[in-house]
Amino acid sequence: MAELIKVEYARTGKSSSSNALGMREMQARAYEKRDSQYLLLKAPPASGKSRALMFLALHKLNHLGLRKAIVAVPEMSIGASFKDTDLTSYGFGWDWHVEDRNDLCRAGNDSGKVDAFSRFMADPNDRTLVCTHATLRYAFAKLKSSDFEDCLVAIDEFHHVSADDGNRLGGLIDDLMHGSNAHIVAMTGSYFRGDAAPILLPDDEARFDKVTYTYYEQLNGYRHLKSLGIGYHFYQGRYLDAIREVLDPDKKTIVHIPNVNSGESTKDKYGEVDHILDALGDVEVQDSRTGIVTVRHPSGKQLKVADLVTDTPIRRDVQEYLRQVTKPEDVDVIIALGMAKEGFDWPFCEHVLTIGYRNSMTEIVQIIGRATRDSESKTHAQFTNLIAQPDADDEDVKVSVNNLLKAITVSLLMEQVLAPSVSFKPRSRMRPDEKPEPGTVVIDDTQAPVSDKVMGILESGGQEDIISALLQKPEVAAAAVTETTEPEVINEVELPKVIERLHPDLDESEREVLRETVLTTMGARSTGGLLSEDELPEGAEIHEPGQVYETDENGVPVDPGAAPDGRSPGGEADNGELKGNRQFIKIGEKFVNIEHLNVDLINQINPFQGAYEILSKALTAPVLKTIQDTVIGNRTQMTEEEAVVLWPKIVSFTKERGHPPSVHSDDHMEVRYAEALAYIQQKKREKMKGASA
Numbered sequence: 001m002a003e004l005i006k007v008e009y010a011r012t013g014k015s016s017s018s019n020a021l022g023m024r025e026m027q028a029r030a031y032e033k034r035d036s037q038y039l040l041l042k043a044p045p046a047s048g049k050s051r052a053l054m055f056l057a058l059h060k061l062n063h064l065g066l067r068k069a070i071v072a073v074p075e076m077s078i079g080a081s082f083k084d085t086d087l088t089s090y091g092f093g094w095d096w097h098v099e100d101r102n103d104l105c106r107a108g109n110d111s112g113k114v115d116a117f118s119r120f121m122a123d124p125n126d127r128t129l130v131c132t133h134a135t136l137r138y139a140f141a142k143l144k145s146s147d148f149e150d151c152l153v154a155i156d157e158f159h160h161v162s163a164d165d166g167n168r169l170g171g172l173i174d175d176l177m178h179g180s181n182a183h184i185v186a187m188t189g190s191y192f193r194g195d196a197a198p199i200l201l202p203d204d205e206a207r208f209d210k211v212t213y214t215y216y217e218q219l220n221g222y223r224h225l226k227s228l229g230i231g232y233h234f235y236q237g238r239y240l241d242a243i244r245e246v247l248d249p250d251k252k253t254i255v256h257i258p259n260v261n262s263g264e265s266t267k268d269k270y271g272e273v274d275h276i277l278d279a280l281g282d283v284e285v286q287d288s289r290t291g292i293v294t295v296r297h298p299s300g301k302q303l304k305v306a307d308l309v310t311d312t313p314i315r316r317d318v319q320e321y322l323r324q325v326t327k328p329e330d331v332d333v334i335i336a337l338g339m340a341k342e343g344f345d346w347p348f349c350e351h352v353l354t355i356g357y358r359n360s361m362t363e364i365v366q367i368i369g370r371a372t373r374d375s376e377s378k379t380h381a382q383f384t385n386l387i388a389q390p391d392a393d394d395e396d397v398k399v400s401v402n403n404l405l406k407a408i409t410v411s412l413l414m415e416q417v418l419a420p421s422v423s424f425k426p427r428s429r430m431r432p433d434e435k436p437e438p439g440t441v442v443i444d445d446t447q448a449p450v451s452d453k454v455m456g457i458l459e460s461g462g463q464e465d466i467i468s469a470l471l472q473k474p475e476v477a478a479a480a481v482t483e484t485t486e487p488e489v490i491n492e493v494e495l496p497k498v499i500e501r502l503h504p505d506l507d508e509s510e511r512e513v514l515r516e517t518v519l520t521t522m523g524a525r526s527t528g529g530l531l532s533e534d535e536l537p538e539g540a541e542i543h544e545p546g547q548v549y550e551t552d553e554n555g556v557p558v559d560p561g562a563a564p565d566g567r568s569p570g571g572e573a574d575n576g577e578l579k580g581n582r583q584f585i586k587i588g589e590k591f592v593n594i595e596h597l598n599v600d601l602i603n604q605i606n607p608f609q610g611a612y613e614i615l616s617k618a619l620t621a622p623v624l625k626t627i628q629d630t631v632i633g634n635r636t637q638m639t640e641e642e643a644v645v646l647w648p649k650i651v652s653f654t655k656e657r658g659h660p661p662s663v664h665s666d667d668h669m670e671v672r673y674a675e676a677l678a679y680i681q682q683k684k685r686e687k688m689k690g691a692s693a
Contacts, residue, residue: 015221022090045369079105104131145179212461234389258356291318347373357403
């Protein structure tokens with residue numbers, strides 16, 4: 001298996017510890033905004049968003065005078081996350097309780113649930129209700145916006161919402177915001193849909209207070225989970241013939257089989273389930289009450305398997321059984337098709353094995369989240385994507401490579417999300433004697449102070465949304481597996497486009513400040529990360545702020561002004577001990593003080609080069625060559641923006657080589673230069689022709 005990413009965590013216990021009200025770190029952060037009418041909570045799977053909502057809803061019901069709290073989830077199985085919960089025993093003022101008649105995530109038809117919803121709204125004694133997004137939409141169509149006066153509407157997995165005209169859930173949110181005084185709490189682990197449609201219009205989004213809690217904060221603060229691995233296993237032929245290689249019976253595993261319409265599917269989902277059961281061992285019995293299948297592995301171990309694929313009445317019994325799981329031994333393997341993804345809670349899960357390509361990175365993030373619950377039964381979580389190996393002779397190679405790029409892009413996204421956060425502070429807002437916290441980049445804005453709009457975006461985690469959107473662009477994804485994209489094209493052309501689309505209300509100077517800070521974040525994460533003084537190579541010495549260190553053949557920073565005996569000018573030999581208390585990042589072959597980053601230097605760094613190097617080592621040469629050739633052969637057309645960026649490179653190339661770049665060169669970059677030159681020449685001819693007409 002190609003392990004593209006493996007991240008280890010400090011296990012500080014911070015994100016798992018509770019305060020005097022029984023709130024974990026993320027929940028307490030959300031509770032600070034409890035009086036906000038509109039609140040957007042961005043936090044990863046398993047961080048405790050469900051309980052955070054309970055705290056917020058109970059405060060609004062009991063302190064702010066709201067009449068009702070309505071929680072909407074995307075599918076019925078997630079409703080279990082909002083079951084009755086004891087909160088008072090841990091210091092909070094009220095317990096969370098939902099009457100059985102108001103739990104509309106149980107069995108029943110849609111029309112009956114809509115009637116139950118209407119009854120709930122009319123009953124002054126009913127306070128809390130849980131339903132699906134669909135039930136909320138159907139019920140809202142029969143009610144008026146004003147019926148939701150003094151109500152809280154909480155939308156779980158908010159990325160299902162879109163500002164697109166055809167998105168009914170998005171229209172519902174818009175109607176509530178403009179036609180009532182309802183409070184809205186929006187919760188999501190990934191504030192990005194994976195398509196071009198924004199979740200909220202900029203004016204509406206500006207009305208939301210935002211709370212952001214990163215994957216890294218959560219996982220680094222766990223007590224038990226130490227590491228997370230993200231990897232890919234390539235197969236040839238049928239995936240069923242390769243599944244034994246990646247299906248470990250000793251790991252608590254969720255297997256997501258491919259969609260029946262995908263190329264990986266055999267079109268017989270029941271047959272695939274049977275084959276997976278056979279790969280685990282001999283089927284002994286299926287419990288008639290719970291639906292759980294017992295399989296005896298060749299080692300003699302008995303495995304309890306939950307089949308969520310087979311469409312029979314007993315599947316509801318399986319779902320109900322999974323809602324009641326409390327011990328690791330209750331279930332060993334879950335086989336699913338469209339279920340057990342977002343919001344599904346199985347804390348003991350160690351391994352998510354996903355077969356086939358996934359078009360949505362949001363879906364992948366949600367799937368990975370099934371394994372990242374903290375549990376004393378595990379120290380490592382693993383995501384494995386079992387995918388077809390591209391074959392240069394395969395007529396479907398273009399589709400395969402395109403899908404593989406999506407998978408790789410997801411990996412890159414996770415690498416960004418799982419990196420330590422980089423925070424920003426404008427120098428204009430600092431006291432003269434103030435020392436920034438570790439990991440803080442100081443924005444030198446003394447000449448042009450950073451606006452409140454930009455700071456609001458940075459402080460609310462907006463840079464993560466920008467990075468996510470950037471990674472979704474096909475031409476940017478291609479940069480991960482081919483060397484034909486100049487970093488300036490991404491950093492100076494594609495990134496500004498994304499910022500302008502997501503934040504059209506910013507002026508040009510504000511967009512440039514935002515671009516620079518996002519680049520700084522990406523540079524710090526993808527070029528070696530932040531280096532504290534105890535992480536620098538042995539013998540390195542930290543000097544004055546802003547000093548840039550060349551490195552010797554061992555990668556050790558070298559002060560060009562140092563004396564021959566290793567002493568710094570005016571200083572004493574350090575004998576291998578480090579001085580100072582500043583942080584550095586490694587950019588290219590230089591260690592640069594993080595307090596004084598040079599954006600011009602960062603502009604020239606390919607944010608995906610590290611990923612490319614990983615792929616070069618992890619994938620076999622033929623596979624990587626196939627991917628590269630196909631990406632190059634299917635590049636997007638030259639744009640004027642890219643041609644402008646490449647023009648200085650073309651001039652330098654021609655001057656150094658003594659000839660213009662050629663499209664027949666074996667050097668992919670020279671070919672791209674030639675394409676840009678041809679584009680520029682054509683534009684020049686068109687302009688001259690127009691002038692003479």
